Amino acid sequence: KKNLVIILLSFAISRLILTEELTVDPTLTEILHVGLEGEVKLEASELEAVSLDFGRLSSKGEALAVVRPASADDVVRVVKAAYNRPPFAVSARGHGHSINGQADTRMKGVVIEMGRGSRVNFLPRVYENEMYVDVWGGELWIHVLKATLEYGLAPMSWTDYLYLSVGGTLSNAGISGQTFNHGPQISNVFELDVVTGKGEVLTCSEHHNSDLFHAVLGGLAQFGIITRARIALQPAPQRVRWIRILYSDFSTFSKDQEFLISLHGKPARQRFDYVEGFVIVDDGLVNNWRSSFFSSSNPVKISSINAEGGVLYCLEITKNYHQGNDDSADEEIQALLKKLNFIETSLFTTDVGYVDFLDRVHKAEVKLRYKGLWDVAHPWLNLFVPKSRIEDFDKGVFKGILGNKTSGPILIYPMNKNKWDHRSSAVTPDEEVFYLVAFLRSAVDAETLEYLSNQNRQILRFCHDSKIKVKQYLPHYTTLEEWKDHFGDKWTQFNAMKMQFDPQRILATGQRIFDFEP
Ligand code: FAD
Numbered sequence: 453k454k455n456l457v458i459i460l461l462s463f464a465i466s467r468l469i470l471t472e473e474l475t476v477d478p479t480l481t482e483i484l485h486v487g488l489e490g491e492v493k494l495e496a497s498e499l500e501a502v503s504l505d506f507g508r509l510s511s512k513g514e515a516l517a518v519v520r521p522a523s524a525d526d527v528v529r530v531v532k533a534a535y536n537r538p539p540f541a542v543s544a545r546g547h548g549h550s551i552n553g554q555a556d557t558r559m560k561g562v563v564i565e566m567g568r569g570s571r572v573n574f575l576p577r578v579y580e581n582e583m584y585v586d587v588w589g590g591e592l593w594i595h596v597l598k599a600t601l602e603y604g605l606a607p608m609s610w611t612d613y614l615y616l617s618v619g620g621t622l623s624n625a626g627i628s629g630q631t632f633n634h635g636p637q638i639s640n641v642f643e644l645d646v647v648t649g650k651g652e653v654l655t656c657s658e659h660h661n662s663d664l665f666h667a668v669l670g671g672l673a674q675f676g677i678i679t680r681a682r683i684a685l686q687p688a689p690q691r692v693r694w695i696r697i698l699y700s701d702f703s704t705f706s707k708d709q710e711f712l713i714s715l716h717g718k719p720a721r722q723r724f725d726y727v728e729g730f731v732i733v734d735d736g737l738v739n740n741w742r743s744s745f746f747s748s749s750n751p752v753k754i755s756s757i758n759a760e761g762g763v764l765y766c767l768e769i770t771k772n773y774h775q776g777n778d779d780s781a782d783e784e785i786q787a788l789l790k791k792l793n794f795i796e797t798s799l800f801t802t803d804v805g806y807v808d809f810l811d812r813v814h815k816a817e818v819k820l821r822y823k824g825l826w827d828v829a830h831p832w833l834n835l836f837v838p839k840s841r842i843e844d845f846d847k848g849v850f851k852g853i854l855g856n857k858t859s860g861p862i863l864i865y866p867m868n869k870n871k872w873d874h875r876s877s878a879v880t881p882d883e884e885v886f887y888l889v890a891f892l893r894s895a896v897d898a899e900t901l902e903y904l905s906n907q908n909r910q911i912l913r914f915c916h917d918s919k920i921k922v923k924q925y926l927p928h929y930t931t932l933e934e935w936k937d938h939f940g941d942k943w944t945q946f947n948a949m950k951m952q953f954d955p956q957r958i959l960a961t962g963q964r965i966f967d968f969e970p
Contacts (some may be wrong), residue, residue, distance in 0.1 A: 509551065576595065641684070
């Protein structure tokens with residue numbers, strides 16, 4: 453059957469070549485002859501689908517073919533073919549939840565869709581005694597969670613949203629409210645199988661091929677395609693007390709957040725398990741897609757709280773516990789809350805199952821999809837801001853540039869640099885504590901998109917002019933100079949690793965870091 457498909461496709465291509473005056477790219481014929489077990493898709497609808505991502509900001513659509521591998525060997529076959537002369541570009545696509553076309557390919561290359569589909573050979577494999585799980589690089593975190601929970605175990609470090617692929621988040625960092633305590637997801641990986649830009653499969657870890665291991669983690673997909681990741685596990689809690697408290701004063705808010713993350717490494721009973729927060733600048737909570745938490749039964753109306761400068765800050769914390777241990781969880785929470793200086797009347801608590809908490813953003817997704825508000829443009833901006841300048845950022849951006857229209861949640865929470873492995877490719881500011889500030893905005897029309905994109909530029913300009921040394925998370929730049937500046941001290945190593953593992957610069961051209969010349 454496979455041969456028949458190849459013959460038919462080759463026939464179709466030769467027809468195309470004849471009718472389109474030999475304009476069809478040799479990449480296509482190349483890819484059809486590498487003997488894949490999986491699928492090759494050439495239909496316009498498939499090519500268009502991989503040119504769109506969550507950001508919906510560009511849809512250049514330069515892919516010539518989409519490959520759905522049936523095994524890691526298929527990934528090797530495609531990359532090997534791409535590495536040969538004349539080379540062609542190859543990008544892995546996880547779940548396509550990038551903002552700026554990072555998972556797309558430039559220069560008429562091939563996109564490898566890493567999604568597992570229904571393939572059982574890619575299912576997560578849990579090693580209970582060793583406390584880790586081996587997962588396919590295209591696996592979604594929601595499935596990793598469900599598979600490991602069967603054994604009462606779970607990974608330690610998460611993202612807020614679980615419909616992201618393992619390879620996609622490990623290429624960036626993978627951060628959420630657990631990062632202060634466990635580090636980002638890239639700090640919780642034991643081993644990887646990586647198909648490098650030369651088509652070799654290398655197993656790498658802290659002790660074996662460690663250069664590749666550290667380069668790939670946070671490496672924006674520049675050195676190889678992750679086909680397997682070994683992820684650390686811990687016993688999973690069953691329930692979560694989920695708490696939100698409000699502040700009208702930024703410095704009290706940030707002091708409390710910094711105090712809570714300074715408890716990292718303490719026994720679980722002496723700290724929270726998750727620390728995040730968000731900024732409320734407009735009619736925010738009503739329009740905020742994470743607002744379901746505040747129900748009409750809440751004792752205090754948010755609007756009754758006086759916000760200085762029109763801005764409120766919400767600190768979000770959780771305590772994990774096992775069924776039956778409610779009382780001790782409550783005691784631990786009370787002891788910690790006593791040390792915080794929030795607006796007393798603004799304590800909101802809810803209690804949910806562990807999966808419900810981790811999968812909370814998906815609930816918002818379902819609602820937004822229903823309203824037609826999910827598949828819209830997302831001009832997101834994610835910044836790491838050094839602690840020493842976060843007050844200036846508050847004054848200049850939250851109380852200045854933003855005005856009263858943000859069009860989506862603005863997250864803000866601090867992390868400790870010592871939980872990040874400095875050998876990884878991920879870039880953070882040059883201070884021990886830094887904040888994630890995430891402007892997660894949606895634009896339903898061109899005018900709003902223009903307005904929000906302008907505001908993003910203003911924010912970046914403000915940071916530049918005020919010498920606030922921010923680093924972009926999920927970075928997007930278009931010139932080499934900007935990339936060099938982004939990587940700073942890490943650039944020399946990053947560039948050297950590129951020459952070693954992807955010398956033809958065929959991988960992840962959608963990131964626009966290195967120029968690919970066919
Ligand atoms: P894709 O967009 O498919 O790919 C991203 C990059 O990774 C591309 O360069 C691609 O080539 C590469 N890649 C994909 N698979 C592989 C692989 N197997 N091997 C090597 N490279 C690969 N991030 C956080 O850290 N924390 C959050 O809380 C968070 N929340 C989010 C919520 C939403 C709703 C969205 C849309 C994004 C969120 N993100 C968050 C950002 C997200 O982690 C990144 O955009 C991530 O890259 C998306 O994963 P993906 O599988 O969709 O990747």
